[in-house]
Amino acid sequence: MAKQIGIFIYPGFQPMDVTCAYDCFTEASSRAKSADKPPPYQVSLISESMAPVTSANGITLLPHQTLDTVERLHVLILPGGEGSRELIKQVNVTDALTTVAKRSDKVASICTGAFILAALGLAEHRQIATHWRFARQLQQSFPNCVVNEKALYVAQGNIFSSGGLSAGLDLTLHLIEQDLGAREATNIAREMVMYMRRSGNQSQYSEPLSLQVNTSGRLENLSELLIKHLHKNIKVADMAELVNMSERHFRRELMNQTAMSPKQMLEKIRLEYAQDLLVTSQKQVEQVAASCGFNSADVFCRRFRHHFGVPPSDYRLRFGKSDLQ
Known part of the structure; x- marks a missing residue:
């Protein structure tokens, strides 16, 4: 039946x-x-x-x-x-x-x-x-x-x-x-x-840099500010300084607005910026990793796959422009 x-x-x-x-x-x-x-x-x-x-x-x-x-x-x-x-x-x-x-x-x-x-x-x-x-x-x-x-x-x-x-x-x-x-x-x-x-x-299908629509007040432009410095070794104190907050206040406000620690948020921005670079630029994976502040391409690939479920090369094949190699 x-x-x-x-x-x-x-x-x-x-x-x-x-x-x-x-x-x-x-x-x-x-x-x-x-x-x-x-x-x-x-x-x-x-x-x-x-x-x-x-x-x-x-x-x-x-x-x-x-x-x-x-x-x-x-x-x-x-x-x-x-x-x-x-x-x-x-x-x-x-x-x-x-x-x-x-x-x-x-x-x-x-x-x-x-x-x-x-x-x-x-x-x-x-x-x-x-x-x-x-x-x-x-x-x-x-x-x-x-x-x-x-x-x-x-x-x-x-x-x-x-x-x-x-x-x-x-x-x-x-x-x-x-x-x-x-x-x-x-x-x-x-x-x-x-x-x-x-x-x-x-x-892997979500919008890159989605964090910027989930923050307000002094943190509203945080992702844009951080992108300019992603290639550097950014510390929590550096992030707090960018938005004119004490480190303690910054940690508390970030957790209240995003439910993330500074380390979690920074990695999220690095990976979402990498999404964007993989789709819109012709940079090699190693160059993308460096631009986003990862110490090595291997570390970048492991974190990208952990977060999105696919390696950077597969992501580019699925969502990148046809002329990107």
Whole structure:
């Protein structure tokens, strides 16, 4: 008997979150039919009513069933979208979703669908992934969750969550692998021309020098000031002097605003500046390392890979200009 997959749609959902998951599960069933085997999945779109639902970019989908009529599901999928933060304010909808979730073997969120997952109380004291851009907002909104802003996806018991957009594909393939095995999940990945398991984490996709938008007051321009001196051996006293603070006050204010120590923040800026140089310049890796203040290329490569999940050379291949070598 086919496993029931339900994808919840609501006004302002992200179409890619829905269609990527839908295509992966239906591809598995198409392959089974071609081999004269029963389809492993039956996928349906679920909504509050049977009315057409308009997505964030204007695409309209028709649901197959409503929250009130859906029966037991193998997986309930909660896609993201700009409408997710409004949806969680509607108690009647979240109550109905909670009922469906309790009748589901697994519940999975994609991207900012994590806000819905958290609002249902399903991520209490669990790790949960979301798009890196919304990780801080999610953590502030639901402090009892443990937001993992780097993971492509997180599996915690029967609760699953993924990072932004395409990470939903990684998660869907993981769910299929659990059901049908690694070989079939790999075949589906090949058919869809994607990696079965991507290297790295979400950090490699985040914006370089994101720290500058998270600081204010005297620290507002700290990253810009430090970039001018990154090639030097910068000490905490030097950093405090740049923003006209005592060392003690600087440490305390930095921790209050960023939850990082001076050492952690400096490495973050060095690595994010390296991201930018790898994409926009033709400097060799050794030159990038020196420009960012690392003692050697080996140390730089180890720290870059630890932070972003991929070595600098791979990062440049993925995001750099085609004429960069």
